[in-house]
Amino acid sequence: MMHLKMTEMWATMGSTIASFMFVWAIIRQYCPYEVRRFFEKYTHRVMGYFCPYIRISFHEFMGDRLKRSEAYAAVEAYLSANTSKSAKRLKAEMGKDSSNLVLTMDEYERVTDEFQGVKVWWVSSKIMSPTRSMSYYQEQEKRFYKLTFHYKNRDTIAGSYLEHVMREGKEIRLRNRQRKLYTNSPGYKWPSYKQTMWSHIVFEHPATFETMAMEPEKKKEIIEDLVTFSKSKDFYARIGKAWKRGYLLYGPPGTGKSTMIAAMANLLGYDVYDLELTAVKDNTELRKLLIETTSKSIIVIEDIDCSLDLTGQRKKKAEMGLDDDGDKVNAEAGRKEAKEEGGGGSSSKVTLSGLLNFIDGIWSACGGERLIVFTTNYVEKLDPALIRRGRMDKHIELSYCSFDGFKVLAKNYLKVETHPMFDTIKRLIGEIKITPADVAENLMPKSPTDDAEKCLSSLIEALEEAKEAATTATKAEELKQSSLIRENGELQDDKETAKAMKNNHCQR
Ligand SMILES: Nc1ncnc2c1ncn2[C@@H]1O[C@H](COP(=O)(O)OP(=O)(O)OP(=O)(O)O)[C@@H](O)[C@H]1O
Numbered sequence: 001m002m003h004l005k006m007t008e009m010w011a012t013m014g015s016t017i018a019s020f021m022f023v024w025a026i027i028r029q030y031c032p033y034e035v036r037r038f039f040e041k042y043t044h045r046v047m048g049y050f051c052p053y054i055r056i057s058f059h060e061f062m063g064d065r066l067k068r069s070e071a072y073a074a075v076e077a078y079l080s081a082n083t084s085k086s087a088k089r090l091k092a093e094m095g096k097d098s099s100n101l102v103l104t105m106d107e108y109e110r111v112t113d114e115f116q117g118v119k120v121w122w123v124s125s126k127i128m129s130p131t132r133s134m135s136y137y138q139e140q141e142k143r144f145y146k147l148t149f150h151y152k153n154r155d156t157i158a159g160s161y162l163e164h165v166m167r168e169g170k171e172i173r174l175r176n177r178q179r180k181l182y183t184n185s186p187g188y189k190w191p192s193y194k195q196t197m198w199s200h201i202v203f204e205h206p207a208t209f210e211t212m213a214m215e216p217e218k219k220k221e222i223i224e225d226l227v228t229f230s231k232s233k234d235f236y237a238r239i240g241k242a243w244k245r246g247y248l249l250y251g252p253p254g255t256g257k258s259t260m261i262a263a264m265a266n267l268l269g270y271d272v273y274d275l276e277l278t279a280v281k282d283n284t285e286l287r288k289l290l291i292e293t294t295s296k297s298i299i300v301i302e303d304i305d306c307s308l309d310l311t312g313q314r315k316k317k318a319e320m321g322l323d324d325d326g327d328k329v330n331a332e333a334g335r336k337e338a339k340e341e342g343g344g345g346s347s348s349k350v351t352l353s354g355l356l357n358f359i360d361g362i363w364s365a366c367g368g369e370r371l372i373v374f375t376t377n378y379v380e381k382l383d384p385a386l387i388r389r390g391r392m393d394k395h396i397e398l399s400y401c402s403f404d405g406f407k408v409l410a411k412n413y414l415k416v417e418t419h420p421m422f423d424t425i426k427r428l429i430g431e432i433k434i435t436p437a438d439v440a441e442n443l444m445p446k447s448p449t450d451d452a453e454k455c456l457s458s459l460i461e462a463l464e465e466a467k468e469a470a471t472t473a474t475k476a477e478e479l480k481q482s483s484l485i486r487e488n489g490e491l492q493d494d495k496e497t498a499k500a501m502k503n504n505h506c507q508r
């Protein structure tokens with residue numbers, strides 16, 4: 001009897017829901033927007049009394065604002081990365097600024113997600129809402145994601161789950177965004193959509209640490225240093241230090257300094273600001289440029305030793321004939337010294353103290369998560385204040401090609417990991433100095449018929465030539481030294497003979 005009553009009750013409820021759904025479908029299809037909104041409002045209110053679930057909506061555009069909601073974009077990125085495998089209906093779109101396809105949940109698709117043992121449901125949906133365009137109304141699609149969860153999990157979801165979704169979503173967006181290469185050089189007229197001091201193009205350098213020729217341990221150490229930095233937001237906050245790190249890359253030309261900067265940017269997904277110091281008018285302009293840089297970026301000053309006359313203060317003193325303490329010294333000698341040092345023809349008024357402020361002054365903390373990289377061929381020429389630890393935290397020397405470096409290049413260029421010619425190359429590379437750029441050039445096939453053997457022979461030839469040139473140069477130097485010694489000896493003998501003759505003459 002009881003069972004019969006329950007069955008009847010379920011049947012009645014079922015038919016009520018079915019009739020309700022039918023009426024609702026008709027309303028959605030045929031009724032004007034106002035009537036639909038009215039029904040929606042009251043149905044949600046009635047359902048709210050019985051339903052134990054909570055819903056949170058993330059609308060793409062809020063109110064009349066034209067800007068896309070950051071929360072919606074983060075949810076979209078999170079869902080497309082985490083739940084697109086379980087969704088059955090997906091939408092494929094070209095990523096913004098990028099060339100790859102992005103898969104997101106299709107409209108009205110529903111997926112589940114789990115967090116700390118709590119199950120939640122996400123639905124992608126849209127509503128048609130009226131917008132006033134010129135003088136008439138038209139309907140516009142408004143997309144949103146709806147999150148549903150049981151009310152007993154309210155604290156977990158509203159607290160940690162949403163924070164987790166936002167954080168992950170933002171990280172995914174940053175990873176997938178098209179990165180940019182900025183410059184302040186007035187020579188470049190790259191497209192820029194707003195009036196800023198920087199112009200930019202899309203950053204598309206293919207260098208990675210994997211393709212860099214250097215000792216594996218050194219490479220590993222640099223990668224670990226960079227990754228640790230990028231994950232140390234809380235650490236930097238705890239020790240009260242701005243979240244930035246300075247790298248000084250030094251070494252002879254063609255050893256991979258610029259290549260390493262590109263590899264760093266690709267590893268961390270950062271933008272690159274290539275700062276042309278000679279084009280900066282003065283310290284104020286330098287500060288403005290700094291303020292306009294964004295987080296997750298690398299600010300690069302290449303060839304810092306020739307970028308600016310950073311020893312300018314001293315040169316001016318020298319030109320005026322003042323010594324370091326400001327005392328007057330031989331004016332003529334001072335002017336000569338200044339001229340010999342190169343003169344510094346740049347019209348930039350940026351000073352060393354302006355640059356030091358740029359690196360670690362109060363303003364440098366704005367934005368956070370930034371690397372500052374200097375490159376130079378002559379580290380010994382730089383002012384010690386500029387590169388002391390704390391400013392340039394990590395000094396990396398990029399040097400001549402080692403055998404390990406050669407193996408990386410051979411793998412990149414020729415796809416060979418071992419070859420009988422490797423032994424000869426190992427011996428020669430140990431004997432002479434050759435830059436990775438020179439090795440790379442020799443390994444580059446010059447015609448479609450050039451195979452690995454041909455390229456390796458060309459490298460051996462170049463190494464042998466370089467060895468011969470080095471031997472000849474050493475011999476010439478030795479010869480020069482010995483003739484100098486001989487000349488000095490003869491001079492000494494002549495002096496002694498003259499002295500003896502003079503003594504004889506006096507005695508007489
Ligand atoms: N360590 C390296 N690993 C891989 N390729 C390298 C390396 N060093 C140089 N190369 C190759 O040589 C070319 C020149 O290197 P790069 O411009 O990075 O040198 P650099 O040290 O910046 O030189 P400069 O001091 O003249 O600016 C690069 O295009 C790259 O192909």
Ligand SMILES: [Mg+2]
Binds near residue numbers: 302
């Ligand atoms: Mg370079």
